[in-house]
Amino acid sequence: MLDPKQAIFPRKQPRQGRSAATYEAILEAAARILEREGPEGLTTNLAAELAGVSVGSLYQYFPSKEAIIAELIRAMRDQMLADLTDAAASLQDAPINVAVERLVAASIRHHADRPALARVLEAAQPMLPLHAETAAREAEIQALIMRTLKGYGVADPDQVAFDLIALTKGMVDAAAQAGAQDFAAVQARVVRAARGYLG
Amino acid sequence: MLDPKQAIFPRKQPRQGRSAATYEAILEAAARILEREGPEGLTTNLAAELAGVSVGSLYQYFPSKEAIIAELIRAMRDQMLADLTDAAASLQDAPINVAVERLVAASIRHHADRPALARVLEAAQPMLPLHAETAAREAEIQALIMRTLKGYGVADPDQVAFDLIALTKGMVDAAAQAGAQDFAAVQARVVRAARGYLG
Amino acid sequence: MLDPKQAIFPRKQPRQGRSAATYEAILEAAARILEREGPEGLTTNLAAELAGVSVGSLYQYFPSKEAIIAELIRAMRDQMLADLTDAAASLQDAPINVAVERLVAASIRHHADRPALARVLEAAQPMLPLHAETAAREAEIQALIMRTLKGYGVADPDQVAFDLIALTKGMVDAAAQAGAQDFAAVQARVVRAARGYLG
């Protein structure tokens, strides 16, 4: 399972009508299984069944199990990047404390939404040959944070951006795994750590 | 694979002679496979072959594949706890800055040693029914840090301990995954974050 | 695949207009796939796509994949029979040496045209329940040759016809498989063998 040599791009991306519904149903079913059972629990037959379609249909849209996971990862990354872009755009001349708060909030959103899913997808990522692709998205994310920090005159903004992302991920993962419900509190603590790190 | 309903305790832990060597050889073989190929690449047949024993022998020592992984996780946890215990014992009346440095160093050690293995084992942990068991070890670790922090008069030491462990793990994982070699530098940045968090 | 229990007759044979074009397009697409990939490579979906029609349309003309192959075989047989009939008609009082040459030339024609296709179709034939049907065509072919030979006073003309057909097929197949381009030379050697056999 999680064969790193698998094709990871969807076969077709039907963005309308019945097909789109099937496509989304498959992704949602896979997401639920991943949340409940982890990557080992995800089988194509189970995902199809849960989505209410046949295996054949699943394979019409995704060439492999890996492609489904890859697509979920892409969606997660895309949402995070979108959230961060919005947050960055909203900053204007806000003080750095506010900036950190908004960026952290944006970084956390998908974790707060579906913590278990987020955690599983993060863990699965290095097993997939997404590197080039996801690396690019990650780089965009990091660059965006970096530019924002730079705007506030932070030294070595690249490294700092990397570390802030890392510590945020670490704290949110740990909280999620420990069963945290109150992500506002988690966010507050992450902000404290980020501010502390920035000095 | 990674069936959460599997037995996870070694059949016997031979602490001497040829048996002990076989036992260790199997663990080491499994560790190498996990490092190179991830959890999907670990098969009992392959581990046995790499360890230079037959599958039959492997099953004499471990009742299931899960038990091998579980044992590696235990070993990692135990080492970390031992390192932290040593670090805590060495503190005496050292100032808090020194304390943070030593504790972080102890926390990081096994990551610095075998970053890929550490990462895989962390990810595998929630898939195994180790919770009770590892939770206890994690609690010990957290308690130890908590007590140390308390000694320095830190407020809400339990939560702080939890967060420090989490952000350390997050930063080290990210660095390891990004291919970091210089773990002294990583450690320095983690210390900066920890100190910042503590205020 | 190549289920011998399948229907093997076209649903309709539209001999005019758009339908005829579609019908022919499907046959030609299937032929190309068979040439390039062999029988294992032929799928109804692929054939339809290559023909520029939908699978649904394909099934409007052919009740099964087997029916497509069967039709190609029929076409090949029919062409061969037509060629042989022409050749026989042209003989008049030509000496036997000439007769052999013309008959061999007629037998070879479709091999020379599309050697790979001819070979694949020959091989597929025994897998299909064409026996009754093709056997009849083969019998006609053999009878035609037999009658011609009889006209020249050849003894045991039935057996001789059978053997001449067989050795021709064998030599041409082998040459085709070996990548022969110059089918005139192949023809010359077949003629030599045929004349030799006739004594």
Next chain:
Amino acid sequence: MLDPKQAIFPRKQPRQGRSAATYEAILEAAARILEREGPEGLTTNLAAELAGVSVGSLYQYFPSKEAIIAELIRAMRDQMLADLTDAAASLQDAPINVAVERLVAASIRHHADRPALARVLEAAQPMLPLHAETAAREAEIQALIMRTLKGYGVADPDQVAFDLIALTKGMVDAAAQAGAQDFAAVQARVVRAARGYLG
């Protein structure tokens, strides 16, 4: 099926004891299925069942279905080469007529033994990436016949050898397919054709 990209070499070739029995049982079972049902009828599960072993065992010896067929082809070629080598060695100063008779007999033997199997294997051969390998064996066979012909002063012995092999195969295949039982008679007619070709 008959995926040309499959591994075609046996995994282990246990030449003794129980393993050898299993290995042979699988080959024999596959051979019987090929005889009865053709290549489409051969499934790994069926072969294993007929051989009285589990699928797992089958895959211990053969990495793919293709490897089983490839091995049967190798065996057939090897037997033919051995038969021809023996025949050639027995010729001494025998006249060419006798030589032709013995070589034809050797060429035919495996067809006479299991005509249906021989036919299926011949047809399957071009579908498998045996080319390099079998081509070598075929070349050996052709070279052997060529040398023998040369010894009798036959002109263009390479081409003649090629053609004799081809016409033999063609005639025997056709006879086998037509349900011939009396391969002595077939052999006599092949000899007639071969002598005729040689002039």
Next chain:
DNA sequence: GATGAATGAGGATTCATTCAT
């Protein structure tokens, strides 16, 4: 008539685990 999304039986292959030797 044409379309192509959907179906699901069928078949290849893997791998944790057992057990006779």
Next chain:
DNA sequence: GATGAATGAATCCTCATTCAT
């Protein structure tokens, strides 16, 4: 104790065929 051949359930994936639109 050790061995490794054997097992077979589990899983991925394909493709001929149908049928609602």
